[in-house]
Amino acid sequence: MPDTFPADSVGLVSPQTLSFSEPLLLSCGKTLDQYQLVVETYGRLNASKSNAVLICHALSGHHHAAGYHSLDDRRPGWWDAYIGPGKPIDTNKFFVVALNNLGGCHGSTGPTSINPATGKPWGPDFPRLRVRDWVESQARLADRLGIDSWAAVIGGSLGGMQAMRWALEYPERVRHCVVIASSLKLTAQNIAFNETARQAIMSDPNFCEGRYLEQGTVPRSGLAVARMIGHITYLSDHAMGEKFGRELRRGSFTQGLDELVEFQIQSYLRHQGDSFANSFDANTYILMTRALDYFDLAREYDDDPVLAFRHAKARFLVVSFTTDWRFSPERSREIVNALTGANKSVVYADIESNYGHDAFLLPHARYQQVFGRYMASIDTGEV
């Protein structure tokens, strides 16, 4: 056990829970009368409250984006490589706000919370959410924190969708919008992967039509398979080959022996699936993947992304990764083209990486340079 945290870490952090009692009208037409959001913050909000940045998390993310909850923590928050003193999102400069989104399963109100109307867990009855609902709840979080405008709203993947939606819904409240490995909308192939993952969950006998908590059970194997499917698509062929190749974990191909052979990749995927199934809620997974599928930035703007981005006032940083096939560089270029078509300020970098979609979470020299230099160029009104 270490007795200190790394120097470039935000160190010991603790989440706080904020309660909201003003009803939130959701895009599905239903209303959440009250809800809680779990939040972590890093760095200090300056006197003029001009240095706040919002981190929007992706499918399986949460509020714990950086630092450690205790000295025993084996791993820091999910984006620790990019948030901290001297890191791209420099906590010496910025006040960083990370939350667990509504519908999540890490403490914010979601399917595992108790539905006040029934006294039982919401489960499958939790209202279906869209990206704009998250933006709306995050805007209320900003109000609560006294933040009129974000220096930057930042997100990767599904988080990038929230950042873009922010820029359109609240143009006056977003000065910079950082969209990493994201897309204007999912492709059919992408929806297909999500549907396969959902079907894996729903066909688990323990799913019980989503009421598994009431039944005292969990669709663990379905959730694990869902995660395995996701995981395959987040990695590149190259990254998997490099890490696992055809290495065997057990068994052999010796002639005359009928041993069961297990490849390393099998055991790795199962481990990923199992540990995910122990820490994530199946209904949340279904909810989040649906929000991904439904998102279409330009739907209400005549299906014209240029028209959509005309409403934005932020400067944009768009980043993609060369081997990301789930949110390919082509998707990011569509964002960039719409931005230039709408005459908006944009920086775009396509980062050479072997690690597929996962690259947006991993340390990478050039990605850190581009991201860090862009963030350094943001004016927070201080000398």
Added chain:
Amino acid sequence: MRLDLNEIQHWIARGSRVLDLGCGDGTLLKYLVDTKQVEGYGLEIDPEQINRCIDKGLNVIEQNLDRGLGNFADNSFDTVLMTQALQTLHYPHLVLDEMLRVGKECIVTFPNFGHWKARWYLATRGRMPVSDLLPYQWYDTPNIHFCTFKDFEVLCREKNIKVIHRQVVNEASLKLLKDLAPNLFGETAIYHLSK
């Protein structure tokens, strides 16, 4: 500032929309943004140059020019610039077409391979010229499509490209000679073009 960059600014209208192909470290684009209030985008593929553009707060987009400008609409820019990059392209003639499609006007600068020093080098040594301006060996040079002023003029004629201005710049001393025989004494060509 490089001599060719200094000349170019005279042909850019205040507040116009400018696309700079191969914008390098963004020196020219930054100058145009600061002094002419242009709405500018730079395209670049070199990561270190892109970093420098980001430091300057410029709009820089990572894009390989040899794949064309298909992501930009016809006549969507007042001026499309390309300084000292023509000779590095795989398909300079196609990029030129694209520039004229996307921009109402174009400005192209390139080193003149017909300059007397290059000719003298090749004639006397029988080897590809290496100079201060073009310091690379033939096998590792980014400059793969050299041309002379005359070559470029011929290309413009063939493509029916209108030359609005043409100018030759030099390190000071040879001004008179440059005006007399630009293809022999001019180091850098600057062309202001339209369809």
